């Protein structure tokens with residue numbers, strides 16, 4: 475593994491902070507139920523919460539049950555692509571390659587995340603069953619034909635706290 479630079483923390487306003495903190499609460503809920511500590515919230519352009527979800531991999535055995543895909547599975551059948559284009563997806567951790575792809579397919583155009591993938595690797599360690607594909611969600615979003623705004627890492631101390639002692643060593 476080559477050492478990657480740590481991305482700088484980005485400021486969030488009160489509204490983004492509120493929903494990102496909710497995503498972090500859901501990450502802690504996920505952990506208390508035997509899953510990896512990840513949570514996600516999708517909020518519409520008018521501030522309506524469209525979906526809340528957490529990682530359910532441990533509960534269900536479904537390796538695709540990441541918090542973001544779970545939230546998108548709730549919101550996508552119930553809302554039009556036009557509605558979702560104005561929505562923001564909040565994630566307690568930087569979306570993985572799969573979730574970044576799901577965000578693209580959902581037509582959600584704005585993402586705010588807590589802890590970044592580079593810092594998460596300190597918790598994942600060297601175990602192959604915990605490592606991620608080392609591609610930033612921004613690399614996926616940059617390949618999208620429509621712009622997808624991405625803010626993060628943000629609220630780093632709070633987002634990182636969910637992961638303390640939460641991974642196998």
Ligand SMILES: [Zn+2]
Pocket residue numbers: 540541542569570571572573574
């Ligand atoms: Zn994911």
